[in-house]
Amino acid sequence: MTIPRDFDAVVIGGGLHGCSAAYHMAHAGLKPVVLEKNVVARHASSASAGGVRRLGRDPAEIPLAMASIELWHSMRDMLGDDAEFRATGQVRVAENDQDMAKLAERAASVRALGYDHEVVLDRKQLRRLVPAVSEHCVGGLYTARDGYAFPYKATAAFRLKAEALGAVVEEGTGVTGVEREAGRFVVATNRGAFRAPVLVNAAGAWGAEIARMLGDEVPLEPVALMMMVSARMPHFLDPTVGCAGRPLSFKQMRSGTVVIGGGYRGRVAADGELTELEFRRLALSARTAADIFPIMRDATLVRCWAGIEGFTPDDLPIIGPSKAAPGALHSFGFCGHGFQLGPIVGSITAQLVTQGRTNLPIEAFRVDRFAGQAAV
Amino acid sequence: MSAINSGEIDLAVVGAGPAGLAAATTAAELGLAVSVFDENATPGGQIYRGIEAVAAKRGADFAVLGDAYRAGESIVRDFRASKAAYAPNTGVWLVQKDRQLGIVRDGKAGMVAARRVLIATGAQERPVPIPGWTLPGVMLAGAAQGLLKSAGMVPAGPVVLAGNGPLLYQLAAQLVAAGVKIAALLETRSERAAALPHLPAALMAGNYLAKGLGLIAAVKRAGVPIRRGVTELRALGCERLEAVEVAAGGRTERIDAALLCLHQGVVANVQLSLAIPLKHEWSAAQRCWRPVVDQWGNSDVEGIAVAGDCAGIGGAEAAAHAGRIAAFEAARALGRIDAAARDTHAASDLAAWRRHLRARPFLDALYPPAQGLVVPADDVPVCRCEEVTAGQVRDAVRQGGTGPNQVKSFTRSGMGPCQGRMCALTVSEVIADALGKPVAEIGTYRIRPPIKPLTVGELAALE
Ligand SMILES: Cc1cc2nc3c(=O)[nH]c(=O)nc-3n(C[C@H](O)[C@H](O)[C@H](O)COP(=O)(O)OP(=O)(O)OC[C@H]3O[C@@H](n4cnc5c(N)ncnc54)[C@H](O)[C@@H]3O)c2cc1C
Ligand SMILES: Cc1cc2nc3c(=O)[nH]c(=O)nc-3n(C[C@H](O)[C@H](O)[C@H](O)COP(=O)(O)OP(=O)(O)OC[C@H]3O[C@@H](n4cnc5c(N)ncnc54)[C@H](O)[C@@H]3O)c2cc1C
Numbered sequence: 001m002t003i004p005r006d007f008d009a010v011v012i013g014g015g016l017h018g019c020s021a022a023y024h025m026a027h028a029g030l031k032p033v034v035l036e037k038n039v040v041a042r043h044a045s046s047a048s049a050g051g052v053r054r055l056g057r058d059p060a061e062i063p064l065a066m067a068s069i070e071l072w073h074s075m076r077d078m079l080g081d082d083a084e085f086r087a088t089g090q091v092r093v094a095e096n097d098q099d100m101a102k103l104a105e106r107a108a109s110v111r112a113l114g115y116d117h118e119v120v121l122d123r124k125q126l127r128r129l130v131p132a133v134s135e136h137c138v139g140g141l142y143t144a145r146d147g148y149a150f151p152y153k154a155t156a157a158f159r160l161k162a163e164a165l166g167a168v169v170e171e172g173t174g175v176t177g178v179e180r181e182a183g184r185f186v187v188a189t190n191r192g193a194f195r196a197p198v199l200v201n202a203a204g205a206w207g208a209e210i211a212r213m214l215g216d217e218v219p220l221e222p223v224a225l226m227m228m229v230s231a232r233m234p235h236f237l238d239p240t241v242g243c244a245g246r247p248l249s250f251k252q253m254r255s256g257t258v259v260i261g262g263g264y265r266g267r268v269a270a271d272g273e274l275t276e277l278e279f280r281r282l283a284l285s286a287r288t289a290a291d292i293f294p295i296m297r298d299a300t301l302v303r304c305w306a307g308i309e310g311f312t313p314d315d316l317p318i319i320g321p322s323k324a325a326p327g328a329l330h331s332f333g334f335c336g337h338g339f340q341l342g343p344i345v346g347s348i349t350a351q352l353v354t355q356g357r358t359n360l361p362i363e364a365f366r367v368d369r370f371a372g373q374a375a376v
Numbered sequence: 377m378s379a380i381n382s383g384e385i386d387l388a389v390v391g392a393g394p395a396g397l398a399a400a401t402t403a404a405e406l407g408l409a410v411s412v413f414d415e416n417a418t419p420g421g422q423i424y425r426g427i428e429a430v431a432a433k434r435g436a437d438f439a440v441l442g443d444a445y446r447a448g449e450s451i452v453r454d455f456r457a458s459k460a461a462y463a464p465n466t467g468v469w470l471v472q473k474d475r476q477l478g479i480v481r482d483g484k485a486g487m488v489a490a491r492r493v494l495i496a497t498g499a500q501e502r503p504v505p506i507p508g509w510t511l512p513g514v515m516l517a518g519a520a521q522g523l524l525k526s527a528g529m530v531p532a533g534p535v536v537l538a539g540n541g542p543l544l545y546q547l548a549a550q551l552v553a554a555g556v557k558i559a560a561l562l563e564t565r566s567e568r569a570a571a572l573p574h575l576p577a578a579l580m581a582g583n584y585l586a587k588g589l590g591l592i593a594a595v596k597r598a599g600v601p602i603r604r605g606v607t608e609l610r611a612l613g614c615e616r617l618e619a620v621e622v623a624a625g626g627r628t629e630r631i632d633a634a635l636l637c638l639h640q641g642v643v644a645n646v647q648l649s650l651a652i653p654l655k656h657e658w659s660a661a662q663r664c665w666r667p668v669v670d671q672w673g674n675s676d677v678e679g680i681a682v683a684g685d686c687a688g689i690g691g692a693e694a695a696a697h698a699g700r701i702a703a704f705e706a707a708r709a710l711g712r713i714d715a716a717a718r719d720t721h722a723a724s725d726l727a728a729w730r731r732h733l734r735a736r737p738f739l740d741a742l743y744p745p746a747q748g749l750v751v752p753a754d755d756v757p758v759c760r761c762e763e764v765t766a767g768q769v770r771d772a773v774r775q776g777g778t779g780p781n782q783v784k785s786f787t788r789s790g791m792g793p794c795q796g797r798m799c800a801l802t803v804s805e806v807i808a809d810a811l812g813k814p815v816a817e818i819g820t821y822r823i824r825p826p827i828k829p830l831t832v833g834e835l836a837a838l839e
Binding site (some may be wrong): 004037040041046084131150152153156159160169171229231255257260274276277278279282283286287289296297298299300301302303305 | 436470472473478485488653762775776778779781782785788791792793795824826827829830831832833835836837838839
């Protein structure tokens with residue numbers, strides 16, 4: 001069987017960002033191909049905690065997050081599937097007065113930028129939203145229309161809709177090199193070459209390798225972020241909960257299981273594809289969870305895992321045109337918070353391809369901002 | 377006997393069945409500091425469960441449980457007399473490649489390091505997904521046998537046994553000896569023709585066949601009605617099991633039942649070895665996964681070995697030999713004996729181990745799991761924890777799922793508390809069948825620790 005080789009765009013990486021870019025381009029009438037070395041959503045986009053969170057974002061990300069939340073709320077219209085997005089809100093809990101002061105300050109600084117989505121909760125308001133929270137917690141910060149979705153399903157939904165619109169997904173197809181030939185990219189893989197005038201680098205934690213093939217140098221560290229999930233518990237929590245003073249991401253799914261994360265790091269195995277857990281650090285995560293939700297003490301853990309995500313030195317992703325290779329675009333290195341941004345960044349990428357511009361500010365994410373810094 | 381070695385551990389053994397116990401005793405004799413970890417309260421593993429208590433009482437129980445059970449007595453006695461440390465009631469929820477073990481006991485998680493690790497976690501029963509298998513009153517035969525052994529539980533009401541394999545007959549014989557009336561024994565296909573070529577080897581292997589025939593004879597003598605060539609099984613009932621519907625030879629009948637014991641053979645328990653992960657391969661003969669090991673039990677990860685049924689089903693006697701073989705190799709690897717001494721020490725165990733394994737091809741071929749049970753129809757639940765049917769698995773495949781991990785993400789199959797123990801094989805088989813590919817290409821779930829229940833509080837207490 002011969003496979004088609006010529007497309008309007010080659011997308012490297014079948015995670016959320018690659019699939020979202022493919023969908024938005026297909027929606028705009030282009031025919032992209034997604035090349036994925038493993039299977040779709042093998043890495044960060046299925047390991048993810050799935051938090052759809054604007055709360056606490058870096059100021060540079062707020063405009064994107066504000067635009068993306070609208071796409072999350074209209075996901076079913078857009079894709080025919082809502083990836084089980086539930087807008088149950090996000091809360092960041094303060095365990096003491098100092099942390100509470102920090103949260104109040106944060107809310108003020110976000111308001112100063114002209115946004116009012118982050119709202120301070122006092123002791124009572126916190127308990128109304130999060131009745132199971134431990135006695136010692138003094139208040140929090142809250143965003144109402146945030147929530148969570150199923151990472152794998154979100155990625156699959158973009159993929160299936162993209163395919164329905166004519167995009168092609170090639171799994172088991174790893175990119176090994178990129179060349180230019182007569183105004184087109186010739187992308188070499190273990191299954192032969194694919195050609196297109198446009199290239200999108202959505203290779204996640206491997207994004208710097210693709211960038212290097214294009215001539216762009218980016219310091220990017222692959223990091224294994226750890227998660228754990230409990231057996232089903234009786235319903236006790238609606239919003240997704242974080243913590244001001246300690247790493248935590250905590251949510252009860254509709255099924256009753258509780259998903260706990262927050263950024264504790266495991267190890268990326270030598271092959272770069274598998275992860276190893278660091279249980280002494282996960283124990284800290286367990287302690288935080290049990291401190292803030294005493295009901296969790298007796299919950300049984302059924303599984304712990306880690307997902308590989310690319311981190312940049314300033315904790316912001318790489319989004320936008322390649323410096324060295326005109327026609328190529330980057331969308332990778334989301335530093336552990338790219339899930340919420342998935343819908344909008346794909347749209348930005350498609351806009352850049354079809355119109356050569358985007359109306360959202362992406363200057364802070366340009367690929368050459370680390371120029372001169374030593375690579376990690 | 378201390379619970380865990382206070383100093384450095386040369387050999388950490390996971391599992392106190394015949395493989396783990398024989399390994400520990402032998403390694404301790406060779407001067408290794410050995411620690412055995414097992415989730416049960418007493419040593420013996422699956423087959424010799426609770427043997428010390430049963431042996432102390434002697435009496436009727438001992439006869440009920442048969443000769444095979446008695447062989448375990450000396451294995452346990454030798455182990456108790458050895459210098460090996462023994463931590464009962466201790467779950468091993470993690471083994472890392474760097475040979476650190478995560479254990480949980482007395483409500484606290486802990487980590488211990490060892491210079492070598494032997495995984496001897498035994499077998500588990502193959503799940504038998506038939507319509508209605510999730511009803512209360514339907515059990516796997518081994519679980520029923522476990523209750524008989526440990527709690528002396530004797531079922532009330534009509535009992536039906538269904539499936540195939542030696543354990544089914546053994547359970548039947550045990551129930552008969554305990555005075556339980558068996559309403560019917562329903563045997564799914566056995567493949568005499570396919571097994572025949574393996575018969576001579578099996579005859580050479582020892583008393584397996586005699587034992588098997590003896591069991592069948594005892595069951596027949598007791599007048600248990602036996603139906604052969606069963607093609608369809610269905611557990612019926614609303615709140616709980618009321619009857620079993622069985623199709624055989626073109627005829628369907630309904631048999632009242634309060635307890636249905638299902639069995640389709642046992643498979644290697646690879647939960648721990650998959651979680652490390654060690655390299656695994658698909659055994660077409662046993663239709664299950666097993667770690668890839670050499671004759672000494674060495675896996676692809678330095679310092680981690682596997683012995684007994686968790687390396688592929690060989691039975692209790694083979695397990696004990698494999699345990700001793702692995703112990704000699706551990707002593708060599710740690711520099712206590714040289715290769716020549718290891719070869720001399722291990723020679724008779726290696727020979728005996730190979731002899732026992734010769735019976736396997738015959739048993740594997742005689743009692744293959746029935747195709748309809750391995751690849752169930754759409755309406756049959758495959759994942760009990762998350763209530764996912766075979767049809768939902770097929771849907772996920774239609775939506776682009778090409779492997780168990782994607783199907784898991786789509787359907788939540790395998791995400792429940794059993795971590796896929798009860799559905800992994802079925803899900804892989806259903807996907808393979810739907811895509812027309814061999815199971816070996818489909819693979820199995822990535823298993824993640826903790827592989828034994830661990831609470832948030834227990835993990836929080838980890839130092
Ligand atoms: C444990 C964890 C929890 C998280 N929690 C949250 C959260 O709560 N909220 C939030 O907003 N974000 C969260 N994130 C971050 C978010 O999940 C990621 O930012 C997002 O999924 C990244 O998507 P991606 O498409 O860039 O990367 P990926 O999903 O990793 O996709 C990149 C793909 O590229 C493929 N690839 C790489 N190199 C090649 C090559 N040479 N050829 C072909 N294919 C290649 C890879 O195989 C991979 O599938 C979390 C991440 C993790 C790991
Ligand atoms: C349900 C069942 C019933 C059986 N009944 C019979 C029978 O009646 N007659 C017969 O000849 N054969 C029987 N077999 C087969 C027989 O059990 C095996 O051939 C034999 O026990 C193998 O010995 P082993 O040492 O490899 O493993 P086992 O005897 O199974 O010992 C493994 C031990 O490891 C423990 N363990 C496993 N994982 C962990 C962990 N993560 N942490 C702590 N401890 C752990 C287990 O609880 C067990 O005690 C049965 C098998 C099963 C599954």
